[in-house]
Structures are given as structure tokens and as C-alpha cells.
Amino acid sequence: MIIQAKSLKRLVDAILKQGGSSDEEAQVVADHLIRSNLAGHDSHGVGMLPTYLRMLQTDLLKPNQVPELFKSDGSIMMFDGKRGYGQAVGKIAMEKAIEKCRESGLVLMTLRNTHHLGRIGTYGEQSIAAGMVSLHFVNVTDHTPLVAPFRGSDARFSTNPICLAMPGSEKQPPVLLDMATSRIALGKARVAFNKGEALKEGLLIDHQGQSSTDPAVIAGYIFPEREENPPLGALTPLGDYKGYGLAMFCELLGGLLSGGRTIQPEHERQNSIINNMFSIIVDPGKLVDVPWMQHEVEAIAAHAKASPPANQEEPVLIPGEPELISLNERLAKGIPLDDASWEQILVVGEALGLKREAMLNLM
Known part of the structure; x- marks a missing residue:
């Protein structure tokens, strides 16, 4: 099915409010989720609502939290998210870091103990909107x-995930690299599972370490209550040892230096989603002349895109352009949503006390 973004946002906003979020928080989280779908990252969009419901029901996700600045030292800012909605907590922490960066030119900001931050590219977009460069390790x-x-x-x-963000110019859109250090995000496997589709070779391994194309091998991570799940397999790292090395540094930077924790087994696991983020925000105007920077961004992007495409139907794109293409298409045509994901969203609303008819009337 195809759903217009404004209609889907009304529904998501109502569900989040019913789950205990204030009007402001519901709007921020709904905006973030819908923006993820619009950008083509359905793995981090409205399909996350069933997971959030499970966390709310077990008090592992706490609505209406404000990040606590527990350490400030020069250009260093360290926040604790108090298990709040990461989309809301992360937005506030980035706003404070950007405000400080306008004065100092450089900020190292960490955020620990926050629930799912969502699409990390959103925080890169925040810095771009402020004219800043940013790097994020989660x-x-x-x-x-x-x-x-x-x-x-x-x-x-x-x-x-990691995200690197660079402002663009009037001629060149911003450069935004937003990626998991696995070959695919878990949510992309969820989307394939809900659609009943196989994944490409090399993205998954089964419980014996053998390559698999069946997303059911990781269904136990997504739907732990499902009795017919096979033994757990795993996702594979992006670029073999390169993605593995980046994942390790996300643990060391995002997990360790934030004062949060790494995934090593000494730490308790409550079957929720806690993110820790290590971010560097830079005012490029403190380093170089901004018009010259914009020219260089335009020139290097044009240089890359001038390479003759190996496939004439797939031209060379700059990081961030696939998301812009998807955004424009989906704003015009609507957001595609498979039947299983749609039903799961309605079930979430019903579990929180909303009537199905009332939810459908919002569409």
C-alpha cells in the first residue's frame, strides 16, 4: 500500500501520545520516523513502533526525558539520555552542541544511555542545517x-552506525554518509521478512555460520515472541574486516568514551535498545574560507559524478543523494508500506488503547 506522509504522521503522532509522550515529543519522534521512511530508510521508520511498544510495556523506554549534561569541560559536553526516546533526546543534545560550537568552533559531544536514536543521518542533517560539519559514531x-x-x-x-556530514552549497546538495557497519541494518531484514522476500547472498549467516538468504534466521531478534523462529543467525560486517574494524571503533568511541558501555558480556542485557553516541561538531568557518570550501565541495562532487557510469541506468551519486531522490519521490507519490508492517502498526495502537476505526479515520 501507499500512504501519504502527512496522513501517516498523524497516525504515528496519535500512537506516540497514547504511549505517554507529550505533544512536543510525539511530534519530534513522528517527524524523525516519517523522515526516515521518506529518505528510503524504512528500516528506521514507522516499522519500529512494535519494538517501541515492547520497550514501553517493560519500562525500558521512558517517555518525556531531557538529556542530562553530566560533564562539561571546555569544548567537551557529555549527556545522559536516561532511556528516553533517542530521537527527542538526541535532537536536544545536538542543539546544545551546535549552540556551543558557534562560540568555540569545535565541540566533542557524547550521549549515553538513550533509547534507539533512529536514523543517525538525522543528526548529520541537524549540523548541516546549522552550517556545521559533524562526525558520529554509535x-x-x-x-x-x-x-x-x-x-x-x-x-x-x-x-x-556511523555518519559523516558536510554542508553543500546552492549548486551542490550536502554530502551525508549514513551507514551501518553491517552490510544491512536489522530493520532491512525485518522489512524483507514482512514482505516474504529473500535477501541477497552474503548479507546473513545461519546459526552454523553458513551463508543464508532467508531473513527468518534473524527473526528471533525482531519478533522474539514468535514461537516458530529458527535458531539465531547473524548479519555480516560491511566490507569484511573493514566494517568489523569500524564496528569495533563504534564500541570504543561511542560506547566507551561516552561513559556508556560496550556490548561485551559482562554488562547486563535487558533485551532493549540502548545507543551511545560520540560526535564531533566543527564550524568550518573557523578553519577555511566558506566560499572556497563550497567551491571545493562542488568541484570534487562534479569530478566524481563525471565518471562514465558502468550501467547507464545507474549514474554516479554523491553520498546523501539517494536519500534526496527518495525524499522527493515519496513526498510526491507517498510512502510504500507492506501489509504486515501496516497491521503491526495498527496492533500497536490497539494495544495502547486506540480504536482501529479511529486510527483509520486519521488517514
Whole structure:
């Protein structure tokens, strides 16, 4: 089915409010989720609501939290998210870091103990909107690992995303790299599972460490209550040892230096999603002349895109352009949502006390 973004946002906003969020928080989280769908990252969009419901029901996700600045030292800012909605807590922490960066030119900001931050590219977009450059390294804790290390046969890490963001110019859109350090995010496997589709070779391994294309091998991570789940497999690292190495540094930077924790097994796991983030925000105007920077961004982007495409139907794109293309298409045509995901969202609303008819009337 195809749903217009405004209609879907009304529904998501109502569900979040019913789950205890204030009007402001519900709007921020709903905006973030819908923006993820619009950008083509359905793995981090409205399909996350069933997971959030499980966390709310077990008090592992706490609505209406404000990040606590527990340490401030020069250009260093360290926040604790208090298990709040990461989309809301992360937005506030970034706003404070950007405000400080306008004065100092450089900020190292960490955020620990926050529930799922969502699509990390959103925080890169925040810095871009302020004319800032940013780098983000995130780890994921408090649940069973999802991703096998290079040469390993079972999961030891999570999808540990990174994001790098650079402002553009009037001629060139911003450059935004937003990626998991696994070959795919867990949510992309959830989307394939709900659609009944196989995944490409090399993205998954089964419980014996053998390559698999069946997303059911990791269904136990997504739907733990499902009785017919096969033994747990794992996602595979992006670029073999390269993605594995980046995932390790997400643990060391995002997990360790934030004062949060890494995914190593000494720490309790409550089967929720806790993110820790290590971010560097830079005012490029403190380093170089901004018009010259903009020219260089335009020139290097044009240089890359001038490469003749190997496939004429797939031109060279700059990081961030696939999301812009998806955004424009989905704003015009609507957001595609499979039947299983749609039903799961309605079930979430019903579990929180909303009537199905009332939810459908919002559409």
C-alpha cells in the first residue's frame, strides 16, 4: 500500500501520545520516523513502533526525558539520555552542541544511555542545517549481538552506525554518509521478512555460520515472541574486516568514551535498545574560507559524478543523494508500506488503547 506522509504522521503522532509522550515529543519522534521512511530508510521508520511498544510495556523506554549534561569541560559536553526516546533526546543534545560550537568552533559531544536514536543521518542533517560539519559514531547495547565479526560464525556486535556530514552549497546538495557497519541494518531484514522476500547472498549467516538468504534466521531478534523462529543467525560486517574494524571503533568511541558501555558480556542485557553516541561538531568557518570550501565541495562532487557510469541506468551519486531522490519521490507519490508492517502498526495502537476505526479515520 501507499500512504501519504502527512496522513501517516498523524497516525504515528496519535500512537506516540497514547504511549505517554507529550505533544512536543510525539511530534519530534513522528517527524524523525516519517523522515526516515521518506529518505528510503524504512528500516528506521514507522516499522519500529512494535519494538517501541515492547520497550514501553517493560519500562525500558521512558517517555518525556531531557538529556542530562553530566560533564562539561571546555569544548567537551557529555549527556545522559536516561532511556528516553533517542530521537527527542538526541535532537536536544545536538542543539546544545551546535549552540556551543558557534562560540568555540569545535565541540566533542557524547550521549549515553538513550533509547534507539533512529536514523543517525538525522543528526548529520541537524549540523548541516546549522552550517556545521559533524562526525558520529554509535554503538548499540542492552540486547543480544546481531553482527558477526570478520571470520566469525556468530554475532558479537550490533549494527553500530556511523555518519559523516558536510554542508553543500546552492549548486551542490550536502554530502551525508549514513551507514551501518553491517552490510544491512536489522530493520532491512525485518522489512524483507514482512514482505516474504529473500535477501541477497552474503548479507546473513545461519546459526552454523553458513551463508543464508532467508531473513527468518534473524527473526528471533525482531519478533522474539514468535514461537516458530529458527535458531539465531547473524548479519555480516560491511566490507569484511573493514566494517568489523569500524564496528569495533563504534564500541570504543561511542560506547566507551561516552561513559556508556560496550556490548561485551559482562554488562547486563535487558533485551532493549540502548545507543551511545560520540560526535564531533566543527564550524568550518573557523578553519577555511566558506566560499572556497563550497567551491571545493562542488568541484570534487562534479569530478566524481563525471565518471562514465558502468550501467547507464545507474549514474554516479554523491553520498546523501539517494536519500534526496527518495525524499522527493515519496513526498510526491507517498510512502510504500507492506501489509504486515501496516497491521503491526495498527496492533500497536490497539494495544495502547486506540480504536482501529479511529486510527483509520486519521488517514
